[in-house]
Amino acid sequence: MKTKTTCDISLMCKALGNPIRTKIFKYLKDANKCICGQLVDILPIAQATVSQHLKVLKDAGLINGTINGPSTCYCINKAALKEFKRMVKDF
Amino acid sequence: MKTKTTCDISLMCKALGNPIRTKIFKYLKDANKCICGQLVDILPIAQATVSQHLKVLKDAGLINGTINGPSTCYCINKAALKEFKRMVKDF
């Protein structure tokens, strides 16, 4: 799968409905992009768990991950965020 | 507790991050108000479960419930929804 075709508001809310993931998402929004390790440094949880949270956000379509050398560069999926905002606005 | 003073976006997202609760919320938005029994009629789950979902939405501050005779009348907490929309917009 390349891009998500469906934006499920319930799924997106679920992904953001966890304080750690909200923090990751906000950090990513401010930092524009970052790698997993940076998040591990600022979050009080193990690397494996951070990676797992990133996967949830990615599966919900909210963020993108691009392999870059030994690390993976994550960034906000701006289109998905826009769509999420639109759906919430129409709520 | 009368009204919620804090609006936690993560908590609100969590409450809406369940397909049943999203449906309840949307129904409530369209119907303006309704009692638990109406939701039981349209949802494929037991009355106890519907009541539980309503409690989650209420605890998140998204809806209000007012006891009305033998039943309870639920409605959207418009201020909370507005605040939720604002927070998502600023995401």
Next chain:
DNA sequence: TTCATTTATCGTATTTTTACGATAAGAGGG
């Protein structure tokens, strides 16, 4: 090639969520 770095995934334990039936509790009609 060997080593260090970085991340994803596996296996697993614990906690939370979701669902149900049974039941209690309150309101109101007869």
Next chain:
DNA sequence: CCCTCTTATCGTAAAAATACGATAAATGAA
């Protein structure tokens, strides 16, 4: 008072989420 209606809560079972350590896999430097 007794019965019906409606909802909330209790107890509980099953599923999902959350967390961890260990480890595999990939990259790139030495």
